[in-house]
Amino acid sequence: AQSVTQLGSHVSVSEGALVLLRCNYSSSVPPYLFWYVQYPNQGLQLLLKYTTGATLVKGINGFEAEFKKSETSFHLTKPSAHMSDAAEYFCAVSPSGSGNTGKLIFGQGTTLQVKP
Amino acid sequence: EADIYQTPRYLVIGTGKKITLECSQTMGHDKMYWYQQDPGMELHLIHYSYGVNSTEKGDLSSESTVSRIRTEHFPLTLESARPSHTSQYLCASIGRLNTEAFFGQGTRLTVV
Numbered sequence: 331a332q333s334v335t336q337l338g339s340h341v342s343v344s345e346g347a348l349v350l351l352r353c354n355y356s357s358s359v360p361p362y363l364f365w366y367v368q369y370p371n372q373g374l375q376l377l378l379k380y381t382t383g384a385t386l387v388k389g390i391n392g393f394e395a396e397f398k399k400s401e402t403s404f405h406l407t408k409p410s411a412h413m414s415d416a417a418e419y420f421c422a423v424s425p426s427g428s429g430n431t432g433k434l435i436f437g438q439g440t441t442l443q444v445k446p
Numbered sequence: 447e448a449d450i451y452q453t454p455r456y457l458v459i460g461t462g463k464k465i466t467l468e469c470s471q472t473m474g475h476d477k478m479y480w481y482q483q484d485p486g487m488e489l490h491l492i493h494y495s496y497g498v499n500s501t502e503k504g505d506l507s508s509e510s511t512v513s514r515i516r517t518e519h520f521p522l523t524l525e526s527a528r529p530s531h532t533s534q535y536l537c538a539s540i541g542r543l544n545t546e547a548f549f550g551q552g553t554r555l556t557v558v
Binding site: 362364366371372373374375376379381420424430431432433434435436437438439 | 452455477479481486487488489490491494504505536538540545546547548549550551552554
């Protein structure tokens with residue numbers, strides 16, 4: 331069965347500092363990988379996704395993530411944090427290829443705090 | 447811009463009441479999903495549908511039920527609300543050729 335682990339339920343960075351949110355997955359075959367952001371009292375917004383091709387994917391708001399098959403990881407980074415980045419971030423996976431059902435398995439989420 | 451809508455956004459209701467949470471999308475997506483999110487917790491799939499007249503239970507057991515009579519509409523019903531149903535409910539949809547899910551704004555349900 332697939333599972334997702336996000337290391338660190340809370341991450342605090344200073345404005346302008348590097349943001350690194352960690353995500354590891356467990357799956358017998360590489361799944362589709364996603365990062366979503368959730369602002370208070372809102373739904374989820376897709377930041378970026380990996381399905382096939384280039385392993386370094388760029389998303390919205392300056393975020394990017396790298397799929398590392400050997401490490402079963404999909405860490406999210408942003409070179410310089412902005413106050414508006416403060417939110418809840420979820421890593422998620424879904425089965426790939428012909429087995430894709432669209433059903434998402436989520437990590438437990440990481441709350442990003444950005445200090446002035 | 448995703449066109450998936452949930453109503454109501456917030457609902458406070460007494461124990462034993464019947465409620466229906468609405469979810470509609472205008473993108474013609476076949477696949478639709480309901481996720482439950484407890485405060486500060488991850489999301490868990492409770493129901494999904496791959497098309498009209500298709501509904502399945504998700505990974506997390508739920509006392510709610512769903513229906514899919516029209517492609518664009520996927521309502522969730524609780525016949526008798528209990529305080530344990532207090533949670534946020536998020537609806538999502540995916541198109542046939544898409545891989546990413548589009549989410550609604552969510553319904554925050556409080557049962558008192």
